[in-house]
Amino acid sequence: MTRIFSGIKPTGHLTLGNYLGAVRQWVETDQHRADALFSVVDLHALTVDHDPARVRRLSRQAATLLLAAGLDPALCTLFVQSHVDEHTRLSYLLECTASDGEMRRMIQYKEKSAREKAAGGSVRLSLLTYPVLMAADILAYGADEVPVGDDQAQHVELTRDLAVRFNQRYGQTFTVPRAVLPQVAARVMDLQDPTSKMGKSHAETSGIVYLLDEPDVVRRKVMRAVTDSGSEVVYDREAKPGVTNLLELLAACTDKDPGELAAGYTSYGALKKDTADAVVELLRPLRERHAELCADPAYVDGVLREGARRARELARPTVDAAYRAIGLLPAG
Secondary structure, three states: OOEEEEEEOOOOOOEHHHHHHHHHHHHHHHHHHOEEEEEEOHHHHHHOOOOHHHHHHHHHHHHHHHHHHOOOOOOEEEEEHHHOOHHHHHHHHHHOOOOHHHHHOOHHHHHHHHHHHHOOOOOOHHHHHHHHHHHHHHHOOOOOEEEOOHHHHHHHHHHHHHHHHHHHHHOOOOOOOEEEOOOOOOOOEOOOOOOOEOOOOOOOOOOOOEOOOOHHHHHHHHHOOOOOOOOOOOOOOOOOHHHHHHHHHHHHHHOOOHHHHHOOOOOHHHHHHHHHHHHHHHHHHHHHHHHHHHOOHHHHHHHHHHHHHHHHHHHHHHHHHHHHHHOOOOOO
16 A cells, blocks of 8 residues: 655644645545555754744644644544654664765755844754655655655655665665655645745745634735736736735635636625635634644544554664664664
């Protein structure tokens, strides 16, 4: 059976972009067709300055939202990365396999380190090496597929390179995974900057719809979305990025074609109203289920505990084999 691994980083509150771009496919497709593991990758949240209490809070919130969205512990494995030691055990072996040049060529490192330096801050070593930890996340489980967006495809390529190199040097140990772009995922752009992806870590939040935003907040953000000059509703990302973003958002919420939707509107106001209504309705059951789960924290704890147990059970044989292959003396 195909095995899938994917993770979500608790560096901010989960957004509509996270849901439509990844989580919905995990729920509707991936957990049904494969042996799927989904992780709140909290160790990755430590690569930049952070508040420890906030990381803990967001990690629990992310896990609860994934369950509220429809991940079923009977169908998939949901766990917190730091609860499974095999991730960090394997990461060091892969650091001994990777090169400094590979790390410094990673696009996200270049961009994030440039921002940190421009702000007068220092860059943590973990920001340079975290793609190796990401590779360990994947290789520990023998994952065949890694559902990712375009911005993470380079990291999966690095994972493939490290797996092949380790196998060639030390013997067949790892499955070489492949990146899989979501088949039906929407690329949700910021409502105030339709040329940028809606991100959970942005400082400016007026264009970001969070999964736990109250309905009136969602409506206000959508109704204030940036549109374009003129008044014609046309599906054209180059000429009409603002209108196109709204059309794609409405299409993702209603499972309709954005081009066909455009033909039904003669004003931006009507499009915004229908989009706001659709987003509110999409998020309503998720928010209701989240409130139920928050009232039963023992259930969430139990899911994460059992998920970590199964994850360790799956990862340990591969990581132990990697330790033997690379030349480390087995423990007694």
